[in-house]
Amino acid sequence: MKTTPPPGSPCVHTSLAELVAMQWLRGTPGLTGRQPPSSLLAGRHASRLRGRGLIFEDLREYRPGDDIRRIDWRATARTGRTHTRVYAEERERPVLLVVDQRLGMFFGSEAQMKSVTAAETAAAIAWQVLAGGDRIGATVFGDRLISDIRPQRSRKAVMQVLKALAESNAALGVDRDIEPAPQQLDRVLAQVAARATHDWLIVLISDFQGIGPQTREHVARLARHNDVVAVLVWDRSALAIPAIPHAILGDGRRQADFDLARPATRNALHGLLDRRSRFLERLRSELAVPCLSIDTGGDVAGQLARALGQAA
Numbered sequence: 001m002k003t004t005p006p007p008g009s010p011c012v013h014t015s016l017a018e019l020v021a022m023q024w025l026r027g028t029p030g031l032t033g034r035q036p037p038s039s040l041l042a043g044r045h046a047s048r049l050r051g052r053g054l055i056f057e058d059l060r061e062y063r064p065g066d067d068i069r070r071i072d073w074r075a076t077a078r079t080g081r082t083h084t085r086v087y088a089e090e091r092e093r094p095v096l097l098v099v100d101q102r103l104g105m106f107f108g109s110e111a112q113m114k115s116v117t118a119a120e121t122a123a124a125i126a127w128q129v130l131a132g133g134d135r136i137g138a139t140v141f142g143d144r145l146i147s148d149i150r151p152q153r154s155r156k157a158v159m160q161v162l163k164a165l166a167e168s169n170a171a172l173g174v175d176r177d178i179e180p181a182p183q184q185l186d187r188v189l190a191q192v193a194a195r196a197t198h199d200w201l202i203v204l205i206s207d208f209q210g211i212g213p214q215t216r217e218h219v220a221r222l223a224r225h226n227d228v229v230a231v232l233v234w235d236r237s238a239l240a241i242p243a244i245p246h247a248i249l250g251d252g253r254r255q256a257d258f259d260l261a262r263p264a265t266r267n268a269l270h271g272l273l274d275r276r277s278r279f280l281e282r283l284r285s286e287l288a289v290p291c292l293s294i295d296t297g298g299d300v301a302g303q304l305a306r307a308l309g310q311a312a
Contacts, residue, residue: 011116015166019166025124059072094196096139097126099139103142103143108235111298114235115169130155134153135151135157136161144181199225204231219287230283231294232276235296294307
């Protein structure tokens, strides 16, 4: 395993200037425009905002507040349930980035930390969303603090998002007084689900540590009336756990000596990784949530462009 670079290195912490520079990188992905047939998002509602307009898009079941003039009586008679017509509307949609900056993200064995990778991923998407004319906002969460930026269509909104990312990222460190909070993921998802009513695009960027029985329910609630994309940030050391007899592992407050060569220990660690993989697979298969994978090897914009170009 590669050694961790000294504190202050760009791959350990990012900065506002580095996140601003993401706007100039080529290969930045598109999430809100029309997708090519081979794209992971092809055919999804993420391609266009759904609202009242002039271009018919789809039929869906009637929801309180819908315009009764849009009710499709033929579909209603055929199905026995009230259906309404949905039309494209020429206005921007809200895009919300939910970005994990907890202590567990402060790890990396390759080019950079998972926390830096997540911040750069969010920055690349934010600039693309602004260029596409949509509203951009964010919920950036650590183990203690949560920063909320309301979606707006302006460069100022993007800068607010990037500032929150840089500040949360700079606060991470093994020498900081941080108590890990694995339950924070569920807490944040519940808050986002209460805010995002319908027709939002919500991008979850995390390593998905701390998933529990309620996590899927929160995502299901979000996906019911919104488009959701999950971005898994991971480190390649998870594929080949080193067989170190005396590995000192810590969370910034406590340390423990683990025998990573012991079969029982390795099986337990692989079990945690398998649980995370099964969770993401359920999101993909049961909720039709696209799941992207970005590792800590660098070139985040390029990885995103390649991930979005995959058909599966």
